[in-house]
Amino acid sequence: MAAGMIPVTKLAYFDNMWAVESTATLLSHLQTEDGRRALILDSTIFHPQGGGQPADTGFISGAASGFKFVVEDARLKDGLVYHYGSFENPRDDFVSIAKEGEEVSLYINPQRRDLNSRLHSAGHLLDICMRKVGLSHLEPGKGYHFLDGPFVEYKGIIPPDLLQIKSKELEKEANALILTGGQVSASVLSYNEAAEWCGGVLPSYIPTDSSPRIVKLGDHPGCPCGGTHVADIADIRNVTVTQIRTKKGLSKGHAARVSDPSSFRVFDPYLSSPLVPGLSSEISSEPKRLSVL
Numbered sequence: 001m002a003a004g005m006i007p008v009t010k011l012a013y014f015d016n017m018w019a020v021e022s023t024a025t026l027l028s029h030l031q032t033e034d035g036r037r038a039l040i041l042d043s044t045i046f047h048p049q050g051g052g053q054p055a056d057t058g059f060i061s062g063a064a065s066g067f068k069f070v071v072e073d074a075r076l077k078d079g080l081v082y083h084y085g086s087f088e089n090p091r092d093d094f095v096s097i098a099k100e101g102e103e104v105s106l107y108i109n110p111q112r113r114d115l116n117s118r119l120h121s122a123g124h125l126l127d128i129c130m131r132k133v134g135l136s137h138l139e140p141g142k143g144y145h146f147l148d149g150p151f152v153e154y155k156g157i158i159p160p161d162l163l164q165i166k167s168k169e170l171e172k173e174a175n176a177l178i179l180t181g182g183q184v185s186a187s188v189l190s191y192n193e194a195a196e197w198c199g200g201v202l203p204s205y206i207p208t209d210s211s212p213r214i215v216k217l218g219d220h221p222g223c224p225c226g227g228t229h230v231a232d233i234a235d236i237r238n239v240t241v242t243q244i245r246t247k248k249g250l251s252k253g254h255a256a257r258v259s260d261p262s263s264f265r266v267f268d269p270y271l272s273s274p275l276v277p278g279l280s281s282e283i284s285s286e287p288k289r290l291s292v293l
């Protein structure tokens with residue numbers, strides 16, 4: 001089946017962010033121009049890289065034909081999720097093994113998903129805390145929820161003498177909210193309902209005729225998001241705000257160092273900036289109307 005003829009992949013994690021196993025139908029398999037192999041399914045629990053969140057990894061197996069395809073990456077393109085990887089048995093290939101239309105089982109790496117969800121939820125939690133520490137006038141920008149230096153970005157100005165104080169306040173507030181806990185929910189809503197969930201207004205990039213997916217942490221105002229999250233704010237466990245860095249009027253509060261003994265790393269996001277392609281150029285191209293601190 002040609003990729004162009006396939007209906008969009010149903011993003012099963014929209015309905016259930018916590019399923020780590022599922023079944024689906026294999027619709028197509030292909031080899032890309034760069035030699036990578038990919039499977040396309042009718043629905044998936046694999047989160048493709050996007051929205052600041054890395055892709056899930058795991059495997060897909062076909063019970064009838066007995067193949068096991070190890071998924072190293074997942075990407076969303078034109079509504080289709082491409083599960084990139086390779087057969088566990090190198091002798092297997094698409095033609096002889098994987099059969100279009102067969103039922104397959106999906107398994108995502110639960111530890112990786114859990115960490116990605118914690119990092120993503122930590123970014124949303126920091127956004128809530130920005131309002132609580134008197135920084136609601138800053139305009140939210142992008143979030144980066146990768147392990148190598150997660151951050152949330154804002155446009156606006158924080159006076160230099162307040163940077164450290166606000167950083168500490170953010171961290172204190174975030175960990176207090178983690179201690180209290182609160183259910184995390186995600187729903188695809190009508191525009192008006194979505195606006196209500198988000199405290200009355202939606203960001204201007206959400207089309208008024210769309211049905212956005214809104215993620216809400218506890219009773220705090222929600223925000224549009226396509227990612228996966230923890231089930232309860234308490235599951236974030238701990239947040240360390242390493243610093244707030246400003247550049248040309250951009251402020252970044254770092255949701256870095258979500259403490260996790262199994263994968264503990266100290267992040268210095270500024271040393272790892274080459275790992276964030278395009279970030280530097282994006283910052284330097286910020287409009288000059290913003291003051292330099």
Ligand SMILES: [Zn+2]
Nearest residue numbers: 224225226227
């Ligand atoms: Zn999000």
